[in-house]
Every structure is written in structure tokens, then in C-alpha cells.
Amino acid sequence: MNRTVRFHKTGGPEVLRLEDVPDPVPGQGEVLIRTRALGLNRAESMFRGGDYGVDPVFPSGIGYEASGEIEALGAGVTGLAAGDKVSIVPAFAMTDYVVHGELVVAPAHAVVIHPESLSWEEAASVWMMFITAYGGLVDLAGLRAGETVLIPAASSSVGIAAIQIARMVGARPVALTRTSAKRQPLLDAGADAVIATTEEDVVARVRDLTDGAGVRVIFDPVGGPALADLVAAAAPGATIVLYGRLDSEPAPLDVGAVLFKRLTIRGYELFEITLDEARRRKAVDFVRTGLAEGHLTAVIDATFPLDAVVDAHRHLEAGGQVGKVVVTVPR
Structure with missing residues (x-):
């Protein structure tokens, strides 16, 4: 069993729960990742609040961004291997995949080997x-x-x-x-x-x-x-x-x-960028280059442990931050 962030009704940060769920298994074209950090965005806040344009299906998971290590690969996945340090590009719907949890599955096209210079927190913040x-x-x-x-x-x-x-x-x-x-x-x-x-x-x-x-x-x-x-x-x-x-x-x-x-x-x-393979690749290359050359740097406002994910969402919604809010996942 692994802990994942879920909610059973729309509402404020208080509706979020850390719940034990069975370990996911990667299918065709999917990757299993042991997460180390989770990036928060306004998109998750709006999805949780029922104001995102896509209705959650309950009980619902949440999350677009995470970083961690690959544990296993589904059939047909190439260019990645168990043990790779990766991060996740938002290139899927949260009604199909959710990545705010300890052990998560993501589509292989959304999984990127990020620059080694990035910390887990930075890697969960950039895409x-x-x-x-x-x-x-x-x-x-x-x-x-x-x-x-x-x-x-x-x-x-x-x-x-x-x-x-x-x-x-x-x-x-x-x-x-x-x-x-x-x-x-x-x-x-x-x-x-x-x-x-x-x-x-x-x-x-x-x-x-x-x-x-x-x-x-x-x-x-x-x-x-x-x-x-x-x-x-x-x-x-x-x-x-x-x-x-x-x-x-x-x-x-x-x-x-x-x-x-x-x-x-x-x-x-x-x-419209991340679901178009050619445009996604060009965007990822642009960001990689910017990170490698020092033009782009992840600015992190605050980090919270996984147990304080509700506080992390409250901090995000308070509007006082400058930069990214990140949740860290213990090993």
C-alpha cells in the first residue's frame, strides 16, 4: 500500500486526504515512479475546488507534476530504465492520471530525464x-x-x-x-x-x-x-x-x-503544447537548454512535507508566494 492524495468532494484544501491505496501497476506505455517531490499549481487548486472545467470523478486523485525514480516500466516503453531520475511533464488529464502520491503511474510520453543539476524539489517545479x-x-x-x-x-x-x-x-x-x-x-x-x-x-x-x-x-x-x-x-x-x-x-x-x-x-x-508531440519535444528542448545554460532557474517559495499537503494548498491559495510551492515525499 502507498499513500496518495485524494478527495471525495470538491471544496477547499481541507477536503484533501492522505489515503492508503494499492500499489499501481504500469500498463502498456506507462512508467511506475517512486516520487520524491510534488509540484503544486493553481490547476490542482481549481480542480479540487470544482472550477477547472473538468469534473473530478470521486474518489479523485490530484496532481500534474512530480519528480522521482523509475521503479518499473510497462510494455513498449523505450528510452527509459529502472533507476532513472525523472520528472513529469503535464501532458495528460487528471481524470486519467494523478501523480501526487508516493508511488504513481504516468504515461511514458510525459516522463523526462531531467538535468542532473536539479534537486528533486526543482525537478518537480520546472515543467x-x-x-x-x-x-x-x-x-x-x-x-x-x-x-x-x-x-x-x-x-x-x-x-x-x-x-x-x-x-x-x-x-x-x-x-x-x-x-x-x-x-x-x-x-x-x-x-x-x-x-x-x-x-x-x-x-x-x-x-x-x-x-x-x-x-x-x-x-x-x-x-x-x-x-x-x-x-x-x-x-x-x-x-x-x-x-x-x-x-x-x-x-x-x-x-x-x-x-x-x-x-x-x-x-x-x-x-495544446504538451499533447502535440512535436511541440512538446521542442518545448522540452527549449527548457532543458535554458536550465543547462543557467537562463532558467526554479524559484521555490516554500516546501511542505507530504503530511502537510493541506497546508501546502492553503499557502498556495493565500496568494503571498513568489515562485513555486512544493511538497516533499519521504523515502
């Missing part, structure tokens, strides 16, 4: 945030050297990843955050400038930072009423990539600005 940011900024928006990119909710793990990827391609990341409390941590994380959205005029600051030109790429997980400022701050021909809806309030839209600025507002989710 969701860096591939999400890569997909929106590079694959979809084609962010180029010399351009300015706006990054709302910049202190999240994906926001930090977006800052790093922007710098990696030679662009200028401007971080948006609600208050100035996180200004210095975001500058330390690589932001070229920080705008506190509840304290400053976002549109005026963007004009100042871009000599009145506006920005061509905006990478937004928030939506809601703040979308109006993003549209106003966009340059003609800009692309606004929406990859979340942290604010569920209706988003006002200046149709005239969208029309006459020729804006593209593009909904995006990670899986």
Missing part, C-alpha cells in the same frame, strides 16, 4: 511553469529580442518563469502585481520594471516605459476588469495571450480598440 510560459510567449506570440512584454500576476510560478524566458530571448519583462510589496522580489527575479496595479496607472506607466508605443505581447492569467487596462496598453497589432481566469468577474472589452488596433486576444492552455 508546468516553464512550458506554460514558453508556449504563450515563444510558440504562440513569437516574442522577440528587444520587445517589451507585460506579465500580470508576475509573482506566480508561471509569472516568474515568463520573466526568465523573456530575458532568455532578449525581451524586456514588465511585471504586474497588485501592490508594491512584491516589487523588490520581482526585480530580483529579473523583471525590468514592476507596476503595482492598485497603486499606479497601468496604462500611463506602460506609455512611459515604451515611449508611448505600447506593448506587442501581453501574457495574462487574470482576465476580469483588469483586461480593459491591458487592451489600452497594447500596441497596434499586439497579441494578448489569456491563459487563466484568476478573476472570475466579467471582463469589459473595448471593441473599438480591439478593432482599430487590430489586436489578437488568444485563449491558450498548456495542453
